[in-house]
Amino acid sequence: MGSENGAAVxxxxxxxxxxxxxxxxxxxxDVSLTVKPGEFVAILGSSGSGKSTMMNLIAGLDxxxxxxxxxxxxxxxxxxxxxxxxxxSQTIGIVFQAFNxxxxxxxxxxxxxxxxxxxxxxxxxxxxxxxxxxxxxxSGRASHRPSELSGGEQQRVALARALVNxxxxxxxxxxxxxxxxxTGDEIMTLITEINQSGVTILMVTHEQVRAEKYARRMIxxxxxxxxxxxGQR
Amino acid sequence: xxxxxxxxxxxxxLREAVLRNSLTTLGIGVGVASLVxxxxxxxxxxxxxxxxxxxxGLFNAVIxxxxxxxxxxxxxxxxxxxxxxxxVPPRPLDEEAxxxxxxxxxxAEVYPEVRFPTGIKFGDSTYPTVVAGVPQxxxxxxxxxxxEGAFFSGPEAQEAILQIELAKQLSPNPNALIGQNVTLxxxxxxxxxxSADGGISGGFSVxxxxxxxxxxxxxxxxxxxxxGGFGQVRMMIPLNVAEKLQAAQTNDLRSVLGGNGGRPNYxxxxxxxxxxxxxxxxxxxxxxxxxxxxxxxxxxxxxxxIFRVFDTLLGSFGGLALVVASLGIVNTLVMAILERxxxxxxxxxxxxxxxxxxxxxxxxxxxxxxLGGIFGVVxxxxxxxxxxxxxxxxxxxxxxxxxxxxxxxxxxxxFAIALSIGVSLAAGLYPASRAAKLNPVEALRYE
Numbered sequence: 001m002g003s004e005n006g007a008a009v010x011x012x013x014x015x016x017x018x019x020x021x022x023x024x025x026x027x028x029x030d031v032s033l034t035v036k037p038g039e040f041v042a043i044l045g046s047s048g049s050g051k052s053t054m055m056n057l058i059a060g061l062d063x064x065x066x067x068x069x070x071x072x073x074x075x076x077x078x079x080x081x082x083x084x085x086x087x088x089s090q091t092i093g094i095v096f097q098a099f100n101x102x103x104x105x106x107x108x109x110x111x112x113x114x115x116x117x118x119x120x121x122x123x124x125x126x127x128x129x130x131x132x133x134x135x136x137x138x139s140g141r142a143s144h145r146p147s148e149l150s151g152g153e154q155q156r157v158a159l160a161r162a163l164v165n166x167x168x169x170x171x172x173x174x175x176x177x178x179x180x181x182x183t184g185d186e187i188m189t190l191i192t193e194i195n196q197s198g199v200t201i202l203m204v205t206h207e208q209v210r211a212e213k214y215a216r217r218m219i220x221x222x223x224x225x226x227x228x229x230x231g232q233r
Numbered sequence: 234x235x236x237x238x239x240x241x242x243x244x245x246x247l248r249e250a251v252l253r254n255s256l257t258t259l260g261i262g263v264g265v266a267s268l269v270x271x272x273x274x275x276x277x278x279x280x281x282x283x284x285x286x287x288x289x290g291l292f293n294a295v296i297x298x299x300x301x302x303x304x305x306x307x308x309x310x311x312x313x314x315x316x317x318x319x320x321v322p323p324r325p326l327d328e329e330a331x332x333x334x335x336x337x338x339x340x341a342e343v344y345p346e347v348r349f350p351t352g353i354k355f356g357d358s359t360y361p362t363v364v365a366g367v368p369q370x371x372x373x374x375x376x377x378x379x380x381e382g383a384f385f386s387g388p389e390a391q392e393a394i395l396q397i398e399l400a401k402q403l404s405p406n407p408n409a410l411i412g413q414n415v416t417l418x419x420x421x422x423x424x425x426x427x428s429a430d431g432g433i434s435g436g437f438s439v440x441x442x443x444x445x446x447x448x449x450x451x452x453x454x455x456x457x458x459x460x461g462g463f464g465q466v467r468m469m470i471p472l473n474v475a476e477k478l479q480a481a482q483t484n485d486l487r488s489v490l491g492g493n494g495g496r497p498n499y500x501x502x503x504x505x506x507x508x509x510x511x512x513x514x515x516x517x518x519x520x521x522x523x524x525x526x527x528x529x530x531x532x533x534x535x536x537x538x539i540f541r542v543f544d545t546l547l548g549s550f551g552g553l554a555l556v557v558a559s560l561g562i563v564n565t566l567v568m569a570i571l572e573r574x575x576x577x578x579x580x581x582x583x584x585x586x587x588x589x590x591x592x593x594x595x596x597x598x599x600x601x602x603x604l605g606g607i608f609g610v611v612x613x614x615x616x617x618x619x620x621x622x623x624x625x626x627x628x629x630x631x632x633x634x635x636x637x638x639x640x641x642x643x644x645x646x647x648f649a650i651a652l653s654i655g656v657s658l659a660a661g662l663y664p665a666s667r668a669a670k671l672n673p674v675e676a677l678r679y680e
Contacts, residue, residue, distance in 0.1 A: 061582060061673045082586045089584025100579045100677065104249055116238040117584040161583070 014067035029224035042215035050224035060084040093162030097174035108142040132160040152183035243596035264558035265609020268551030270616035277639035279540040300525040324523035345499040349480040354416040366475025382450035399467035559660035566664030578676025587669040594665035602657025606650035
């Protein structure tokens with residue numbers, strides 16, 4: 001089904017269960033959703049609702065216990081670990097709440113990392129790194145290390161790194177969670193711009209106000225299930 | 234990930250924990266150094282022994298003796314069995330035989346062993362010793378490379394080379410003897426005419442004789458001058474001169490009693506072969522002609538085998554240190570995985586495959602192995618030089634000539650570095666696969 005409707009992301013009865021001692025934790029429980037190309041979807045929910053687990057499954061960082069996830073029609077469950085790595089490298093860009101930049105690398109080197117992993121030619125890399133850095137308005141800071149940047153700037157570097165390999169889907173896990181209100185809005189504006197350039201956005205957040213302001217569709221999760229899918233606004 | 238990127242990232246990671254990685258690399262280096270130092274000693278000793286033996290001129294020579302003379306004693310060498318030679322009648326080792334042997338393919342020259350007891354008069358004293366004739370071709374054999382003074386100026390020169398022990402007897406300052414004359418007292422053989430009653434013919438009388446010779450050189454060790462025999466040769470003179478002296482030799486008595494008509498028989502002939510590889514073939518050819526023959530080919534093969542076993546044993550001990558050092562790599566990389574857990578998660582989130590992560594850790598292990606290997610080779614070479622220096626200081630104090638006790642050939646450098654990298658990669662196998670198997674979600678959660 002997912003391969004037929006041209007969806008950017010399609011989840012069909014996805015479940016992810018963990019065993020914690022004697023107890024079985026149902027982090028994601030029979031979730032089905034479809035995200036069309038170019039959509040800006042916010043997945044809302046409180047802590048433990050399963051939204052981050054859902055994002056990890058879509059990213060191919062984890063595998064569902066049951067169900068299937070399609071990205072542009074390709075079933076992630078049928079991919080081996082190498083194909084999943086290629087999926088993360090070529091189709092997906094990810095930003096995290098904690099930025100997850102490598103501290104000993106400069107801004108430019110951090111942004112260049114996905115290109116190294118994707119074996120992009122050295123000659124091509126410099127141009128693409130500069131382009132990505134310009135896109136997040138950090139030209140002139142390329143040689144700085146993450147410790148020399150503010151939180152907002154670090155998240156912008158993370159965005160540049162996520163975009164440098166020209167992904168079609170951007171997954172953002174609480175991208176403003178570590179930022180103040182003003183900086184958070186700046187990042188959200190940037191993500192909106194990225195969305196307007198045609199990149200599908202799936203953002204996991206617990207900030208309803210911000211989600212309502214920027215996202216065009218909101219999915220609410222609770223106890224591993226989708227309790228509300230607002231549809232396209 | 235491309236190799237260049239892997240190497241860059243690995244280098245960056247290694248610099249990040251520079252002290253720990255340097256110590257690990259140093260450990261590998263010490264392991265490689267012990268291996269190289271021990272092996273260089275083994276190889277050096279082998280080369281020393283081989284060159285000494287090669288210089289002796291015995292490895293491209295076949296010693297030919299009359300077959301009767303060889304029975305029950307000297308020359309029970311390769312092929313000296315009854316079945317190979319029994320069908321061919323024994324032949325006397327005379328001038329005719331000498332000419333015949335010279336016609337065998339691959340034979341460079343044939344010369345007799347001329348070796349006789351003598352007394353050397355120098356000053357007021359006479360010193361008993363043994364004199365041997367040496368062919369002019371020996372000059373280029375390497376046996377006289379360390380000579381003080383010079384080799385004979387020509388094959389007919391009335392000159393002598395002394396062995397150092399004799400020279401020391403003659404003078405406390407042996408080098409001062411060069412250019413001085415000595416008098417050789419020897420027993421000249423004079424043939425007797427056949428007796429009128431038809432008795433034993435071909436006998437000879439022995440007449441004392443003297444010959445003046447100029448000392449031109451002094452040599453440390455006695456070069457091989459043929460099949461050997463009684464006494465240590467301590468004076469060498471040109472072979473042509475020695476032959477012309479007609480000095481009585483031990484085999485002369487045998488010639489007379491053997492009833493060969495008084496024709497001189499050689500005690501042995503040395504057949505020099507162009508290529509040591511042809512020694513066996515020439516030896517067989519000579520035996521087929523009814524002569525007894527032996528060479529040191531088999532001895533040299535055994536020597537090589539013994540040294541290989543020796544090197545393997547030494548290498549095993551040296552290799553143990555490297556194996557112990559490799560445990561340091563395992564420890565360092567396992568620690569690195571713990572410290573870089575989150576980084577591994579980030580790399581995977583950005584598109585690194587399990588293989589990329591594995592290769593990254595492998596490259597780090599390989600880099601440590603390469604650097605440790607290079608450092609170890611240099612250190613091992615330096616230790617070898619140190620051993621060499623110490624040994625030569627000792628030899629110098631004992632008034633003995635310098636030697637090269639250790640050797641680090643190119644193959645050893647390549648082998649040591651390759652082994653270091655190989656052992657390091659093997660040590661990196663477990664940490665690398667452990668890193669590759671890390672769950673990226675759990676790794677990203679790691680603080």
